[in-house]
Amino acid sequence: MSTSALTPVFVRLKLSLLRNGLRQSSGRRAAYISSVVVTLLFAALQLIGLIALRGNDHAASVVVLLTGVLALGWAVMPLFFPSGDETLDPTRLVMLPLRPRPLVSALLVASLVGIGPLFTLCLAVGSAFATAHGATAVVVSVIAVPLALLVCVALARAVAAANIRLLTSRKGRDLAVLSGLVIAVGIQIVNFGAQRLGDAGGLSALDPVAAVLRWLPPASAIGAVDSASEGSYAAAAGQLALSVIALALLLGSWQRSLTKLMTTPDGSTLAAASEPTRKESTSTFHHLLPEGRTGTVMQRSLRYVWRDPKTKAAWVTALAIGLIVPMFNALQGTGSVYFACFAAGMLGIQMYNQFGQDTSAFWMVALTISSTKDAYAELRARALALLVITLPYTALVTVLTASLLGNWKALPEVLGLSFALLGAMLATGAVASARFPYSIPQDSAYKNVAPGQGGLAWISIFGGMISAAVLCAPVITLTILLHAKSGESATWVLLPVGAAYGLLIGWAGVRLAAPQTAKRLPEILTAVSKG
Helix, strand or coil, rough: CCCHHHHHHHHHHHHHHHHHHHCCCCHHHHHHHHHHHHHHHHHHHHHHHHHHCCCCCCCCHHHHHHHHHHHHHHHHHHHCCCCHHHHHHHHHHHHCCCCCHHHHHHHHHHCCCCCHHHHHHHHHHHHHHHHHHHHHHHHHHHHHHHHHHHHHHHHHHHHHCCCCCCCCCCCHHHHHHHHHHHHHHHHHHHCCCCCCCHHHHHHHHHHHHEEEECCCCCCHHHHHHHHHHHHHHHHHHHHHHHHHHHHHHHHHHHHHHHHHHHHCCCHHHHHHHHHHCCCCCCHHHHHHCCCCHHHHHHHHHHHHHHHHHHHHHHHHHHHHHHHHHHHHHHCCCCCCCCHHHHHHHHHHHHHHHCCCHHHHHHHHHHHCCCCCHHHHHHHHHHHHHHHHHHHHHHHHHHHHHHEEEHHHHHHHHHHHHHHHHHHHHHHHHHHHHHHCCCCCCCCCCCCCCCCCCCHHHHHHHHHHHHHHHHHHHHHHHHHHHHHHCCCCHHHHHHHHHHHHHHHHHHHHHHHHHHHEEEEEHHHHHHCCCCC
């Protein structure tokens, strides 16, 4: 089949998958529409900001760096955050009589349909507008804007295709975990870069970095607009050429990955099939767990953390960020002991979408839930499994942060706040798991949510986090009052108060989520089995 005939098919397929996913429930449609509105609003604000930057002496440095960060996001985000759809998963096309070259073109066009490409296009247009001065620069921007967008999309698809079996491969599990660490460290590098920018006294600190980045695709395409504005037409032509070459290389790499996927078997599967079956031994740790349903569910949840590639990657990323944020800020001398609460927040997120991590196997769990009592026992055990890791880790991060800053007096109150926050996130996570479940596809290495459920996932997580912050308001208010009236002499009381409040609010959240779980069990089963 030729490219011209194949492309419309994939575009219609993507639109059909999106439309059918939204038809499943009004709640899913509302969540998706809300996420679209928020994304477009943010894109519009960014566009206005870039337009306002026009005429600034350092506008070119800002837009070049923005394009570089955007390209980095396209490269890594599809692997670890909700995105993608069935049309972008090449393993689903292995059995079809399609040639890689027209398939690449069709998938590339289909990839341009979505909120992500529209957001990128808005930023690229704003970047070009901020730096384009003169007719020649405008002509160059007409070429540079779509070129930068195509390089970003091709980069994401090439990386995704090259790593499509990463998270499902036995040999790739450790690499997936390390990738989570890379993202965690990368986020902090951006954070500290922004802090240094503020300390340096303005946008002029960006110029040295931008001078190098403007020759790296796809930032070079936007850099070509600035070069044309300054009359450096040879430099502009060279920068555009670099982006064109990068696009060609990415498409070639993508095509080779597709060819390999469609013509060779999965080596990890063959290796796994040839390995002899070994009888598992029960860990001594599991003997310490309670008997009955509680211990069984806790053991199952902890094994997910250790064995399931996606669950392990999520946990390692949360553990790394939860430690890096307070540690790096403390080492930089700009941190506060209250940053230790970040560890509790990152680990509390793991309570969200508890049933989604079971995927289609959740039906076996659903068979054991016939009443509110059963649902309560299930959710309580899952929360306890999280506490086995989160409680000692939160205490460890708090102690390390206090020691680095030399602020031991604040240790009890920060621990109390962290425990209160952890309890609040367990409560909202239990409710979100019952009200907003979504599927985590296991047949795709670079998707963490099924098509049509991305907005639902984001609304569930961020809505729950905001609710958790609101639930912590009493403890935060008490902290402020104690500091205002008694100084630091009475803040030690926040440790038992915060721990008791976290325990109470966590218990209340599980209690509230139990009847909803029992009542909505068929809907939950349908949602988590979608992928």
